[in-house]
Amino acid sequence: MTDETQPSRQAQQTTDTVAAPGAAGPGAQDAHGRVAELRALRQRALRGPSERATQAQHAKGKLTVRERIDLLLDEGSFREVEPLRRHRATGFGLEEKKPYTDGVVTGWGLVHGRTVFVYAHDFRIFGGALGEAHATKIHKIMDMAISAGAPLISLNDGAGARIQEGVAALAGYGGIFQRNTRASGVIPQISVMLGPCAGGAAYSPALTDFVFMVRETSQMFITGPDVVQAVTGAQVSQNGLGGADVHAATSGVAHFAYDDEASCLEEVRYLLSMLPGNNRENPPAEECTDPVERRSEVLLDLVPADGNRPYDMRRVIEELVDDGDVLEIHERWATNLIVCLARMDGQVVGVIANQPQSLAGVLDIEASEKGARFVQMCDAFNIPLVTLLDVPGFLPGVDQEHGGIIRHGAKLLYAYCNATVPRISVVLRKAYGGAYIVMDSQSIGADLTYAWPTNEIAVMGAEGAANVIFRREIAGADDPEAMRARMVKEYKAELMHPYYAAERGLVDDVIDPAETREVLIRSLQMLRTKHADLPSRKHGNPPQ
Secondary structure, eight states, X not given: OOGGGSOOHHHHHTSOOOOOTTOSOGGGGSHHHHHHHHHHHHHHXXXXXXXXXXXXXXXXXXXXXXXXXXXXXXXXXXXXXXXXXXXXXXXXXXXGOOOGGGGEEEEEXXXXXXXXXXXXXXXXXXXXXXXXXXXXXXXXXXXXXHHHTOOEEXXXXXXXXXXXGTHHHHHHHHHHHHHHHHHTTTSOEEEEEOSEEEGGGGHHHHHSSEEEEETTTOEEESSOHHHHHHHHOOOOOHXXXXXXXXXXXXXXXXXEEESSHHHHHHHHHHHHTTSOSSTTSOOXXXXXXXXXXXXOTTHHHHSOSSTXXXXXXXXXXXXXXXXXXXXXXXXXXXXTEEEXXXXXXXXXXXXXXXOTTTGGGOBOHHHHHHHHHHHHHHHHTTOOEXXXXXXXXXXXXXXXXXXXXXXXXXXXXXXXXXXXXXXXEEEEEEEEXXXXXXXXXXXXXXXXXXXXXXXXXXXXOHHHHHHHHTHHHHHHSSSHHHHHHHHHHHHHHHHOSTTHHHHTTSSSEEOOXXXXXXXXXXXXXXXXXXXXXXXXXXXXXXXX
């Protein structure tokens, strides 16, 4: 492991020395004495290694492990598992330092009255580094979460593998990764990064459904700044290499980034309110006070009929969903595609939409990956999909082709084709070429497809099509520009009028934009009992 995986000297020095339970004197031999001894041990475990270690944690702008759990869970609901667990390792002075919990607090509790399981690193003990006993506790709580069918939240603040325990610590990570994979698509898994996460430890969050990070105090990287400099010569800080903003806007590793732990944990609670406990349940519904039949006349002015004029798709989504309340995921990464969770008539839906304000809403490598991952998550947890199209195609360019736009775009296509939840798409304006097909068109299995009167569904834009189809006529004309304009107009009239797709059954209806909310809700109500079976197979082989 890299240097960043080692617990700090201060963290090592503030761990408890070996205690001697059962040596509380003659009074401890009766039941009352033993209960008093138990209470003392529990208090010691709750208190942590030392006040000095707690002050050091607060000085870094970080909360202690139990302060974090109190913010995450409903008040008084946490039930700890194995609070008195201690490691059995020897050598390098470990036999003299055997603190309770072994640097990780595990258990279950409630969020909005629903059961969740939690494990949380305690950086004050061995820098939160993972040893054999530490890993065994995590394995146990993960197994309990899978068996109980309840979400699993990890509060990460650890210094990697505990090198004093050697390969046994590394094997502990293997057990975590295996359980992350087994739980994938079965229960929601949420990783909350509240401190360092370096080396192999970073792969567990990458295997989970959602990653939250806190600016300045949390970092994720495989090799730290020192190693990067030694190998490449590049100088970079920990935050510059793997901080919250880097992973939220550049790498796409983090789905959410916040300024402080309290805001971060509150948003985790909000996300959990929109997810089911497991893949056999539906997301929790809420009473809706926003009328189903509410018209949105503002949409007629919000979305320009001119396909070349940008607008903010977020405002469209806010008009359609209950009370304009939206939880956007990956807000700062691949901004040409919006993915978010919201409610319509109190029921959770996943919304995927092109964003004309960013790269004109084209699909590229990152947007395809972002959309594919979101579609898969929604399908795994029984969340219906609503797709809003205004897409001019895939982004052209040497970098995109060499970067594998074909295989990355195929990921989005594969995810949609494989999804069995209710799927509804709406074409607002442009829907050109392969991007139209990929964005949940009727031909790849959308249950219902609608279009606004401003839609333009075609192989490509009229200008490009005219240049290809009528190139000889244009080249031979006395006035090529006038001929081109006439051919563009002719192509639009023949193949791109708003009702061309409806006349051929490629969309189910052309609707008034102001009625979109009601149309979507009534359609989702009809599809609520949808049942679809996939072919019998071990699993598919999605594009790499």
